[in-house]
Amino acid sequence: MRFSDLDSKEIINYSDGKKLGVVGNCDLVIDIESGNIKELIIPDKANVWNTLSGNTKNVNIPWKSIKKIGQDTIIVNVDQE
Template sequence: MLLSELGGKEIVNLNDGGRLGMIADSDVIIDINTGKIISLLLPDKRVQFKLFGEKEEIEIPWNSIKKIGDDMIIVEIEDY
């Protein structure tokens, strides 16, 4: 599957069914030595304004992706 084919898919957390965002809004962290995807960075929609020490993004490790379907990507992350 090409990265461009993932663009329109929504990311959903398996643990609580929460919608985390669209893959098109994310950044991809790639290991420059192997070319493998390490994680996805999504903007955190819960942060309305930034306070000291708050994260502005959600990092989803690539190994947390459980299923890539036609319309969505199912991930399993804790502490969201």
């Protein structure tokens, strides 16, 4: 699967059903040795003022927390603090 295939998929948290974001807005942490994706970093866009001041709380999703990649969504299982 190519990253472009994931680009427009919504990320949904299994534990609470909350929409976390869209893959196209995420940053990736990639293992340089293997080229595998280690985690997705979803920026917190809930508070515009925090974003502008640099005080954001990102949601980091380890790749192993991804439970299912569907046609339109990606289901993850993460505990949010």
